[in-house]
Amino acid sequence: MRHxxxxxxxxxxxxxxxxxGLFSARGYNIETLTVAPTEDPSLSRMTIxxxxxxxxxxxxxxxxxxxxxxxxxxxxxxxxxxxxxLMLIKVRATGKDREEMKRMADIFRGRIIDVTESTYVIELxxxxxxxxxxxxxxxxxxxLETVRxxxxxxxxxxRILKV
Amino acid sequence: MMISGxxxxxxxxxxxxxxxxxxxxxxSVLHIYDALFKQDQIKHVLVRHEQAAVHAADAxxxxxxxxxxxxVTSGPGVTNTVTGIATAxxxxxxxxxxxxxxxxxxxxxxxxxxxxxxxxxxxxxxxxFLVKDVKDLALTIKKAFHIAAxxxxxxxxxxxxxxxxxxxxxxxxxxxxxxxxxxxxxKGHLGQIKKAVQILKEAKRPIIYAGGGAILSDAAxxxxxxxHKLKFPVTNTLMGLGSYPATDKQFVGMLGxxxxxxxxxxxxxSDVILAVGARFDDRVIGNPEHFGEEKRRVIHIDIDxxxxxxxxxxxxxxxxxxxxxxxxxLKLIGSDFKTDPDVDNWWKQIDEWRxxxxxxxxxGEHIMPQFxxxxxxEVTRGDAFITSDVGQHQMFAAQYYKFDKPRRWINxxxxxxxxxxxxxxxxxxxxxxxxxxxxxxxxxxIQMCIxxxxxxxxxxxxxxxxxxxxxxxxxxxxxxxxxYSKRYSQSYVTSLPDFVKLAEAYGHVGMKIERPEDVEPxxxxxxxxxxxxxxxxxxxxxxxxxxxxMVAAGKGLTEMILAEDL
Ligand SMILES: Cc1ncc(C[n+]2csc(CCOP(=O)(O)OP(=O)(O)O)c2C)c(N)n1
Numbered sequence: 001m002r003h004x005x006x007x008x009x010x011x012x013x014x015x016x017x018x019x020x021g022l023f024s025a026r027g028y029n030i031e032t033l034t035v036a037p038t039e040d041p042s043l044s045r046m047t048i049x050x051x052x053x054x055x056x057x058x059x060x061x062x063x064x065x066x067x068x069x070x071x072x073x074x075x076x077x078x079x080x081x082x083x084x085x086l087m088l089i090k091v092r093a094t095g096k097d098r099e100e101m102k103r104m105a106d107i108f109r110g111r112i113i114d115v116t117e118s119t120y121v122i123e124l125x126x127x128x129x130x131x132x133x134x135x136x137x138x139x140x141x142x143x144l145e146t147v148r149x150x151x152x153x154x155x156x157x158x159r160i161l162k163v
Numbered sequence: 164m165m166i167s168g169x170x171x172x173x174x175x176x177x178x179x180x181x182x183x184x185x186x187x188x189x190x191s192v193l194h195i196y197d198a199l200f201k202q203d204q205i206k207h208v209l210v211r212h213e214q215a216a217v218h219a220a221d222a223x224x225x226x227x228x229x230x231x232x233x234x235v236t237s238g239p240g241v242t243n244t245v246t247g248i249a250t251a252x253x254x255x256x257x258x259x260x261x262x263x264x265x266x267x268x269x270x271x272x273x274x275x276x277x278x279x280x281x282x283x284x285x286x287x288x289x290x291x292f293l294v295k296d297v298k299d300l301a302l303t304i305k306k307a308f309h310i311a312a313x314x315x316x317x318x319x320x321x322x323x324x325x326x327x328x329x330x331x332x333x334x335x336x337x338x339x340x341x342x343x344x345x346x347x348x349x350k351g352h353l354g355q356i357k358k359a360v361q362i363l364k365e366a367k368r369p370i371i372y373a374g375g376g377a378i379l380s381d382a383a384x385x386x387x388x389x390x391h392k393l394k395f396p397v398t399n400t401l402m403g404l405g406s407y408p409a410t411d412k413q414f415v416g417m418l419g420x421x422x423x424x425x426x427x428x429x430x431x432x433s434d435v436i437l438a439v440g441a442r443f444d445d446r447v448i449g450n451p452e453h454f455g456e457e458k459r460r461v462i463h464i465d466i467d468x469x470x471x472x473x474x475x476x477x478x479x480x481x482x483x484x485x486x487x488x489x490x491x492x493l494k495l496i497g498s499d500f501k502t503d504p505d506v507d508n509w510w511k512q513i514d515e516w517r518x519x520x521x522x523x524x525x526x527g528e529h530i531m532p533q534f535x536x537x538x539x540x541e542v543t544r545g546d547a548f549i550t551s552d553v554g555q556h557q558m559f560a561a562q563y564y565k566f567d568k569p570r571r572w573i574n575x576x577x578x579x580x581x582x583x584x585x586x587x588x589x590x591x592x593x594x595x596x597x598x599x600x601x602x603x604x605x606x607x608x609i610q611m612c613i614x615x616x617x618x619x620x621x622x623x624x625x626x627x628x629x630x631x632x633x634x635x636x637x638x639x640x641x642x643x644x645x646x647y648s649k650r651y652s653q654s655y656v657t658s659l660p661d662f663v664k665l666a667e668a669y670g671h672v673g674m675k676i677e678r679p680e681d682v683e684p685x686x687x688x689x690x691x692x693x694x695x696x697x698x699x700x701x702x703x704x705x706x707x708x709x710x711x712x713m714v715a716a717g718k719g720l721t722e723m724i725l726a727e728d729l
């Protein structure tokens with residue numbers, strides 16, 4: 001099962017390595033990981049996309065809670081939430097491909113944020129699966145470079161993660 | 164008044180009522196050693212290798228419930244401590260390790276004796292800190308002691324750059340501490356405890372299974388009271404020995420890989436398990452699938468939620484400090500607990516298993532290690548602190564020395580670290596200066612920290628080293644005999660030193676004991692005539708004695724291999 005774990009953690013140096021180290025030491029998967037300070041700069045919020053059975057997920061949350069710097073942990077995917085990922089993709093855009101690329105970006109509601117004579121950089125936000133589909137829809141030979149942030153997510157409505 | 168960072172370190176230790184530090188000096192901690200020199204409240208034990216400093220601090224804590232403290236220099240000083248820290252971590256021992264670091268402005272430049280202490284120790288500490296500002300020093304040390312000793316205890320490393328120990332700062336030790344990210348639970352959930360009582364009432368084939376957590380939370384007396392009220396059989400893990408009196412008739416012995424026939428069967432065929440500060444690890448329940456074949460209900464008391472339902476599914480988890488939870492249980496049970504009448508039949512079954520006498524052995528022409536342990540028990544009247552190394556001798560000690568009190572059995576259970584025995588003896592003696600201490604070891608293990616014989620001389624630690632010398636890495640040899648068709652790859656030790664001469668070279672007493680009839684007199688002599696000496700007792704034992712019963716790795720608890728003639 002796919003899970004999105006949100007963590008509030010003290011914004012101390014080394015906090016990230018404690019979390020990453022825990023995952024590698026105990027053999028848990030990290031599919032994506034994002035982290036940045038919150039509106040309270042003493043706290044960071046981390047989002048980890050992981051896979052595992054219910055038992056593994058139970059252990060992951062318990063082990064994360066055991067880390068001294070971790071303030072709160074929730075499994076976002078347990079209830080209603082929204083998730084987004086950002087991708088920047090640089091593509092070759094010459095000749096007839098130039099028009100085609102623009103059209104594809106429009107269909108996927110991407111934005112072209114950098115233009116040269118031969119390339120575009122397209123910005124695309126959405127669920128990870130949408131970004132995957134966009135990549136699949138392009139001619140692989142035209143993709144020069146991709147970079148993705150990994151998933152971040154937030155609970156819907158009254159589900160709030162705060163200290 | 165402004166004082167230096169080094170003085171702050173010492174003042175913090177004094178505030179924490181630390182009366183003894185195990186350590187080894189070096190460049191990065193020279194300021195701290197200088198501050199140590201200028202006071203006389205804290206004693207310092209100078210070891211011969213940093214690994215031993217940490218083991219000794221660890222045993223200081225195991226044998227006293229105080230937080231052990233070690234102090235080492237940066238770089239190699241730190242890397243030498245890693246085995247000791249990992250050992251304490253696996254057994255949840257509260258400890259603070261103060262490490263010197265290169266000056267903060269050199270960090271990251273591959274300075275002389277620099278290493279990434281926080282990085283190297285991160286996976287084997289409860290927490291660690293790098294102090295970046297002298298103003299944070301006192302608070303950090305306060306936090307370190309707080310974190311080490313509360314919740315599920317564990318080692319905490321505080322890495323202190325040298326420049327910080329020289330800087331001047333006002334000293335004020337925080338009285339209390341509040342951490343939004345760390346608030347361990349103490350009291351168990353009352354609803355869960357009530358559920359547990361109901362299940363205990365219904366139990367027909369119950370067992371109490373107590374581990375190291377019962378000792379760490381000082382719950383031995385309460386556990387004993389509870390067991391007497393319930394009239395249930397009790398088994399201990401290797402780490403739990405002493406949490407329930409081994410001479411009590413409700414005690415069925417240690418369980419697990421080398422557990423008794425009755426303990427392993429009772430655990431396996433139980434219908435209700437009351438697990439107390441234990442974690443169902445692989446050396447205890449063997450194969451979890453096999454263990455899961457019997458249907459039973461499990462109540463699990465543990466301070467660490469992540470220990471619950473990790474390897475065995477638990478029906479009633481109770482997260483809390485073992486002693487507090489047992490208190491609540493005792494209150495709810497009151498004086499009118501009715502043990503289910505079927506439990507009588509269960510006891511009959513257990514007695515039948517007991518009658519197999521699975522620890523029986525034959526004393527022949529060679530000295531048997533089991534015999535030495537029984538004599539050690541008699542001669543010390545069961546009242547010694549037994550430290551142990553790792554191997555067959557450790558299992559023999561666990562099986563044959565009957566621990567009636569907690570904190571008397573000092574060994575490395577989780578990590579299984581050879582070499583701990585002798586430094587453990589030093590730590591025990593610093594915490595319990597008048598105690599009788601025997602270090603049960605093998606000729607393999609003792610050589611892993613043998614240099615500490617020198618420390619023992621310097622401080623006059625009268626440890627009795629019981630070297631069960633089989634000339635083999637016995638536990639390795641046993642596995643090779645049983646599972647590798649007797650291909651004894653690298654398990655024979657040649658060129659052993661003459662341990663008697665070795666002991667004498669260090670200024671101690673040495674004895675070599677080769678005949679069964681000499682075992683007891685030699686032990687008596689060591690514990691009376693040489694009460695105040697370290698005595699290295701080299702027992703030449705049966706080279707091929709094996710530890711039984713045995714549950715092979717990956718096998719089920721009831722699939723025990725018993726000694727041949729049983
Ligand atoms: C540091 C370390 N290295 C290796 C091992 C693996 N090991 C476990 S028991 C054992 C043999 C111990 O031999 P000895 O100390 O002579 O004790 P015996 O088993 O003969 O009683 C070994 C090598 C270990 N536990 N610790």
